[in-house]
Amino acid sequence: MLPSMIKRQTPSRAMVYLSPLLALALTLVAGILLFLIMGVSPAAALHAFFIEPVSTFYGLTELGVKASPLILIGVALSLGFRAGVWNIGAEGQLIMGGLCGGAVALFFYEKTGFYIIPLILIAGVSGGMMWASIVAFLRTHFNANEILTSLMLSYVAGLFLNLMVHGPLKDPEGYNFPESRLFSESALLPTMFEGSRLHIGFLIALIVVVVGWVLISRTLLGYQIKVMGDAPAAGEHAGFSRSKIIWITLILSGGIAGLAGVIEVSGPIGQLLPTISPGYGFTAIIVAYVGRLHPVGVLFAALLLALTYLGGEEAQISLNLPVAVTGVFQGLLLFFLLASDVLIHYRVSFNNKQMVAS
């Protein structure tokens, strides 16, 4: 008797929340197998990956540092994904945000003033918005697929940042290294605890979670976003504008991704480098899905994915494991999640009679 899949009458709400946990469990099992193949003790590896990084207060603050951009972009992307707007170029919007914010920070080099940090943040948001608005414009005016344009523009943004730190923004006293000056004190985000790198960007990320939650579940715009994603035809009959939703979700997600970028450069990095993100823009796609495209879920998912970054670094130091293991874990997690999600709409049956009845 083979198990069969039977469509549920209504989607299971419980499975919506259980599926990420099931996916996590399956990822851990796959991880254990992977470590065995690589000849590493699974117990030691899992300890290094998931426990060691958060066993100290400093480790927990580092988790917040890594989670901040993931929370921000995760919330941003989930708004778009809800509406069926596939912005997968958040990495590029992050880079442009970081670049614009960083340029402002360098412009105010060695100046002091309370106004500098707000200006930097505004520049970052604007940079991300500007980059995403290209995607929105091409989508609404020329029908160009936003998946491909946003992704192509990510490569362009990466090269543009590279060009800038090799050229105009290069540190004049930096022995020709492709790096900017270190930002002066008044251009750096204040940290929250003595001796840690956790900066107020984490608080900003938490605020964005709350704002995102209110937006999606308590406002007309949030309702329009959900309708346009679930039933575009119904939305159009109700008079919702498809173009408007595309513009709003892209501008919002671009702006927030830009904010994430500027928080990175004036937070933990403190200067402009040729690379300012280990792929947060792409990891945030996983964050958005694991978080069930819901701002509060995204918060937890971002902490989990941030842990895989920290764990990857820890495993590299203590067990000499390649950092690339992190990417494998992240990919596996999304695979298992997508597979587990089948249980939201289907249930497994071992009774063959029912299959015929359905």
Add this chain to the structure above:
Amino acid sequence: MEILIPALLTIITAATPLLFAALGELVTEKSGVLNLGIEGMMVMGAIIGFVTVHYTGSATLAILASLMAGALMSAIFAVLVLQFHASQVPTGLALTIFGIGLSALLGQSMIGIAYEGLPIISIPLLSSIPVVGELLFKHDILVFLSILMVFAVMWFLYRSRAGLILRAVGDSHDAAHAMGYSVIKIRFLAILFGGAMAGVGGAYLSLAYSPLWVEQMTAGRGWIALALVVFATWRPGRVLLGAYLFGGITILQLHAQALGIGIPSQVMSMLPYLATVVVLVIISSDQARIKLNSPASLGKAFHPSR
């Protein structure tokens, strides 16, 4: 002539991986499935091919291994999308993220190792024709194979019965299902073909185009291949045209520097990505044309119970 022949030859090498990947995706999309994981399958093809040639020394085995690697990667996608009813867009993205991660892991010990490149096959007599011979009849096996595949795919899609069924599945899976064709099985095979072709395209990168292993060496070519399918409005012949056009743009960056044009290398490297955007805009703005040519069931989930 002295610059022209090497320039044209580089166009061919730059176009070949795109051609493989885009042809594969074309067949997958013709069956109604959008696989966004080409980048991941290509990069896996690249590393598996390189590892195989490093340990066995056999280019043939390496190409076959890449083909298998691409097909295996696409099988994950196929199972998730067809059996688990996962949505195609995120599943494709997951495939890319996973492929980039896994290839980096497998390639740890391959960094810094070089390979002499695929052997060049000169077709007797024909290759000794001046200029034309060198351009058309002196290449590695994969270049010849890529051109052959264009015609094979053309023949399959428009001249064979199986191709007709595949297009029927892509245009209306419900009608095809009602006629008794197994939509799931046909799509599975189309996805596997797409994966195998992407794998071979990846192999071309690590075995011929720049015969060594660099993390993420596909550098967005999988995504450009996706754009090429749209550019070609789902026609194999135009995929060939598009791939060579993009090959031309890619090599501009190599030769602009040689000619001493004072444009920063980063700007030149942006060209293929910017060109992709421009091409998409031009093709997509004609909505009627896209609608007319794209498989009608593209990206839609199929539930046989309905």
